[in-house]
Amino acid sequence: MTRHAEKDTAITGIGMSDVSRGASKSALALTVDAALEAIADAGLTRAEIDGIATWPGERVDGSGFSPVGCASLQDALRLKVNWYAGGREAPGQYGAVFNAIGAIAAGLCRNVLIFRSMYEATARKTAFANSLLRPGERQAGPFAWYAPYYTYAAALQQALFFNLYVHNSGIRPEQVAQIPINQRRNAALNPKAVYRTPITLDDYLASPLIATPLRLYDCDVPCDGAVAIIVSRIDVARTLRNPPVRIEAIGSSMQYRNSWTQLDALDTQAQPKVAEMLWSRTDLKPVDVDIAQLYDGFTYHTLNWLENFGFCDRYGAKDFIEGGRRIALEGDLPVNTGGGALSAGRLHAYGAVHEACTQLWGRGGARQVQGSPQVCATSTAGGPLAGAMLLVRD
């Protein structure tokens, strides 16, 4: 059997800046905070970081979507690396991790600093930074097919897919509501979460409709913040201070039409074959998973991932989450245990990796899942983007 390269890598340290709805520090300063914390957490020094990666790379468009790239952080920390990469065209946010696995397997580096920075809270105070459309500018590339139709935000494209999912699955709003209600309950126990006041079903149903069936509480929360993780070669990882969180398996494929309009299965998005790839690279099964940190750019993504990972049947998520007990901290499959992007802040799937390690290392404090969880499923992205990882405490 082929030796899968991800099994020879592990997460060895994590760091997170302050996360807020408006930072006093710059995006780069937040990123430095996260990076220094991750390096120290791994028991490494800056001199031992020999690779750096991010997704989607630095953007200077004022959106706050990715204000810091590899070059800025590398130079700020004066890192000397053998390999670096930041680029958008990848299996979603985890593209940076998948690239790092390849770089480690190729012998290019041993300890890779991977980070994701967001400055969307500040950006939205000064401009309409969410807009996918630039007034007076003609739109080129794949998004041109959406541009003339007042498609101002990704929420509208996702609402198209979500509505079809609602139509096909028959899920009701009060069932969907269990996702944000559960996450806000978890966020109340997470001191770093942006929103910590519990919400009720009535709050969910009363939250403004953005684009049917998406309500405000279905959407993640733009924030200012940064996450960093260290991915190390497994033999190096075993000499460091934390028990390695091994990358047991990844799903990085794109076996569908790579298009936001022609994607083969709109209501499952690109996730099924990504999950299938992940399970083909491990002997573990969905039943072995202790906790799940599932992408929640919109609640619908989390519903999709529950089904596509195989935690329940197709269109079975509505029954799986009914009443919220199964996905709660004390449930069979605790989901988004730190509050996720819906409540803790949109750290764009890297908040999820940080929370996965927090739980696997038993550092969850008031929100720590009991029974010493060993296996965490984590996933990113919607539409034609999808990536997944299975993380296992060594």
Added chain:
Amino acid sequence: MTQPAPPPRTLPAIDPDNRAYWTRGRDGVLAIFKCHSCHAYVHPPVPFCPACDTVAVSPQAVSGRGTVVTFTVNHKQWVPGLPVPYVLALVALEEAPEVRLVANITHCDPAEVTFGMAVEVWFEPAEDLWIPQFRPARSAA
């Protein structure tokens, strides 16, 4: 108090492949790339048929009839003057249901739009372009 004018639509950048799609509406024609040998439709337009391995593919007129595959009713006023609610939809072409076109569904109450609804194309002029839009099919029951 006067309402601000609706915001202008953001228009696509035109290239040799998409020109027919965004301009043939001038003649009332919805043009979709079609393979000369197997007659499969190719969208987004690119002069290559993956079924035949041929580049003999060019824009051809289609009926302009289709059905709503999925849709959303947008309620949020993203910019001043944006008339809400409005419908964003993916429409499957009658000749080739695998081809999905983005459009607003116009000429009806947003609450009347349904999955599988029969729709027909019309063209909204904008600068030098003709933007394909869809409305309820007039022949629909």
